[in-house]
Amino acid sequence: MQEFKETISFIQNYYNTKEFIPLHEPRFHGNEKKYVMDAVESTFVSSVGAYVDKFEEMMEVISRTNKAIAVVNGTSGLQVALRLAGVSAGDEVITQALTFVATANAIAYNNAQPVFLDVDLDTMGLSPVAVENFLEEYGEIRGEACYNKKTNKKIAACLPMHTFGFPVKIEELLKICKKWKIPFVEDAAESLGSYYKDKPTGSFGELGVFSFNGNKIVTSGGGGAIVTNNLELGKKAKYLTTTAKKPHSYEYVHDELGYNYRMPNLNAALACAQLENLDIFLSKKRKLAENYAKFFENTNIKFKKEVPCTKANYWLMAVELENMEQRDLFLKTTNEAKVMTRPIWQLMYKLPMYRNCFKDEQKNAEFLEDRIVNISSSVPLK
Structure with missing residues (x-):
């Protein structure tokens, strides 16, 4: 006591x-009020505006990735990232049970099922040993994908979470996922500014996702970002999170199921000021x-x-x-x-x-x- x-x-x-x-x-010690008022005065307060573009550019630099997409929160970012990685209804996704519920929910939102594997004591994140043991017992390569030979379901992704900002053992996990042909997506919601071997978290997987909730190091009130080095995936992410609307000056044509997940310019203005610090x-x-x-x-x-x-x-x-x-x-x-x-x-x-x-x-x-x-x-x- x-x-x-x-x-x-x-x-x-x-x-x-x-x-x-x-x-x-x-x-809030910087340009937060200035940028938010600038966004208000511009009248662009919703999902289109200069601060959305600026935020995405800043995140590309910070995460050292080729494309960043602003979204309304980290959970929506994870949902879309998993879909882009190839997760479909009925699939399985390897992740950790020691995590915030958003990690598991994002899997469920894609009508897939989490496979909860153990964590390491030091990182508190997904254990490469646990993943390897699971795949040696249950995994089976069929063509260009990995399947669970007990359930016959595709193991469509591996989704580790960097707990409290402590990076998981990324290289070991990547090596295992490559061997078993499993896409690697990073839940980097808590790890903005964290590094693994001098490289930012979020930049290792096919896609990474950050959160800018009110309790994060940098906040936009509510917000998130999807990052990727794959420009095609980045383009598709922006498309899906903007209701899958085909570009046109006045017509509304949507050719697949999309989401209204874009970060408003007001929130992006706040995020830009925060990122400066x-x-x-x-x-x-x-x-x-x-x-x-x-x-x-x-x-x-x-x-x-x-x-x-x-x-x-x-x-x-x-x-x-x-x-x-x-x-x-x-x-x-x-x-x-x-x-x-x-x-x-x-x-x-x-x-x-x-x-x-x-x-x-x-x-x-x-x-x-x-x-x-x-x-x-x-x-x-x-």
Whole structure:
């Protein structure tokens, strides 16, 4: 209990307040008001406007990809990315159960079924060993695709999620997916600014998807981005997210099922201003992570740190408690002191809509579910 009180004191001193400290609040220190008012005055406040174009250009530079497409949120981006990767009704998609529900929902929105495999303890993301073991037991190459020989369903994609901004073991997963002819799509919703071997997350797969929700490092209020190095896929992504409308100056012709998923210019204006400060935000968050790591060094609370060959954005700082009892006590003590903390997500296969999905042993995921807590992670004001 004393360590918990010392943690509360450390956080209060770092943020210089004894008032309520949220988990992750946005910072608006730049051109946000200026750009939003400019968008209002332009009258282009919906899905067409200069800031949408500017946002997409900025994201192409940041993600080092050839094409970025602005969308209304990360979930819609994942849904479209999976469709573009070839996921169809009845297919299976390999992913992790230790994730935010949007990862699994995006699969279900394509009428496909998640296959929940275990995570690694260090990255908290999809384990290459778990994927390899699953495919060795159930996988079968038929022509140019991989099938589950037990269910006879196509394994249409692999969708890892970079948990809290910590990159998964991308090269190992890519090697396995290439061997088994499975498209690789990155759920990079939480990892804007994270790197694996000096290359941005989101740029490794056929497509990557980012989120700009209100609690992310960079926010557009609500928004997302699909990124890809495949210009044809990028073109198709923009087409599908704009209701599959054929270009014409005044006629409305839609030749396939599309989505009204475009990010409004108002949101893009906010995002552009936020992206201008991304490097500053990342630097301050890494400094916060360094201070947390030093503080927790001689305690029984383990601070989760980036693994070798990666550079994490430390979107949400995470600590590992000794057991579930200690986790629950930590959560109660901190929240009662107005320092917001929260447990990691409930595993997806425990939710009613995913209870019948395949899962492996989930030894690591269940270990982490019982112990991981997110702590105050807002960009410090100082």
